[in-house]
Amino acid sequence: MTEQIWDCVIVGAGPAGLGAALYAARDRFKTVLLEKFAPGGQINTTDRIENYPGYANISGPDLTEKMLAQATAFGAELRSGAEVTALARRPDGLIEIACGKDKFTARVVVLAPGSSYRHLDVSGEEEFHNAGAGVSYCGTCDAPFFKGKTVIAVGGGNTSVEDTLHLCKFAAKVIMVHRRQEFRATKVLVEELMAKVNEPNSNLTLKLDSVLAEIKGAGKVEKAVIKNLKTQAQEEIGCDGVFIFIGMVPNTAFLKGFVELTDAGFIRCEPAYLRTKIPGVFAAGDCRTGAAMQLVTAVADGVNAAMWMKQYLRDPAWWNSKPE
Amino acid sequence: MTEQIWDCVIVGAGPAGLGAALYAARDRFKTVLLEKFAPGGQINTTDRIENYPGYANISGPDLTEKMLAQATAFGAELRSGAEVTALARRPDGLIEIACGKDKFTARVVVLAPGSSYRHLDVSGEEEFHNAGAGVSYCGTCDAPFFKGKTVIAVGGGNTSVEDTLHLCKFAAKVIMVHRRQEFRATKVLVEELMAKVNEPNSNLTLKLDSVLAEIKGAGKVEKAVIKNLKTQAQEEIGCDGVFIFIGMVPNTAFLKGFVELTDAGFIRCEPAYLRTKIPGVFAAGDCRTGAAMQLVTAVADGVNAAMWMKQYLRDPAWWNSKPE
16 A cells, blocks of 8 residues: 655644645645644634734634635645644654554644643633633733723733733723732833832732632623632622633643753744744744734744745755745 | 824735734724825735635735724724835934825834735736736736636746746646746756656646737737747737736835845845844835745734734833844
């Protein structure tokens, strides 16, 4: 039996993977998307996207459906429930991808497994996990939906402080909950945060040494239970939304030992062409270092990988060329 | 009179500028788009886009209208017919933009003037300038519209050879017209081209030492007149499309002396954060070095610039930080 060789195997069918699939398939490369769960990735839990240029308002599942139909119309194939467990580059330059009992062989691989928001795992979090219901993990994405409202923000790192300050531009009242007295965020951010807190009639207050213990509501977020870790005292605060800013976990555990990862698990690649150190293996979307973590930037990463892939297929020496 | 200061001035309201405007305005930055002509840029001359992820088929003007409405809904302003003639960074770090009789002062500038396809300026080219009518400048964009058809491709550089080979995957017959015997394209590409020409029953033929003299048709492309420069003989070839691959001209003449340009006129910037050497001045889209020259990658460039701009506004020292 002759080995079936795919021009392009894409690991992950979120926005980055779908962008890569559209371009690779439309360029008539034999292309397959391997998706652990169902296509769409992180946007599947979003009912209202208003920052994808071209759509003033669309749900994540609807946008996923459109992108998937577009890619498959040009011949891209999708394998859902296909979990990649191992990859290896052969001496002949082809890449073998182990996926359950199946094995795929590829000339090019685009790694697009995405990242997941770290969850607090408190009561109510999953129930209201959707900006429409009141729980969000992304300030840039969802802050404008909370104009004039009261929101809780949880966390103490850079993104947490940035996104909390961002929330203050929209919400009437922001209560920031952090489990310690000190913030991990860099000095300039903490200074800005404190300046904001100390403004006269500031809309930002801090609850330090405190954690979010529970989210309550009927159909949507109505109250948050905050617990002080020093006194163990609990209080209920009426609110419309809860933003949980405690980090992201790239879905890259299966790549350890194959491509280079940062301590946090992001795939190292060069920003010009999204090349990893393994020839033929690109990284695209929220899984990579330096990603802006936005929907359209992830899609474009996939498209860029599919565009640069042609250079590599034409001339493998291109992989080690310097960007202009 | 106090000086009006814009958080973000965007030069060019094509896809990159519109992406930047949506994000900057939605983040509540005071944002204005300065557009020399009308918004949309290059996509305005395209009646059928099928490679913008999320839209299986949309016209350039329709997509422009959607993106513009989305950005202005969040407060971005548009000045059409506003030609920027000069920029300068002041000692206080603000950037002054001269625009006709007006002057704008900005904390951040996103340069997104785009590029234009070089035209042959032959009879019929403007009349049929639209993939629907038969004249195109982009193989990746428009090749799939010519499945089973006969097309002429003009040019001899890298992009010309690449895109001609790409056309061969779709068209029944491709006639490549080049004014010299030798190709400027790199060796590996020329080898691939010749291998294609020499295939048995190849769908690719070459017309060397020849130029496209005229495009004829009624409503759409029907014939091309090819002239041999050695013999001066002319022949008419029946065809459905003409692809003109003779290069791109970035619209950056007004930037000479302000930011660093390549010999070809592209704006030099680092790929990780799209920073030029002038603090506060980003480059986005087809005007910059290393751009993939696709619609969604241009949009994402604008979005990336608007995301990274926040780092600079918070801490100007970030401008000289190293990417991870």
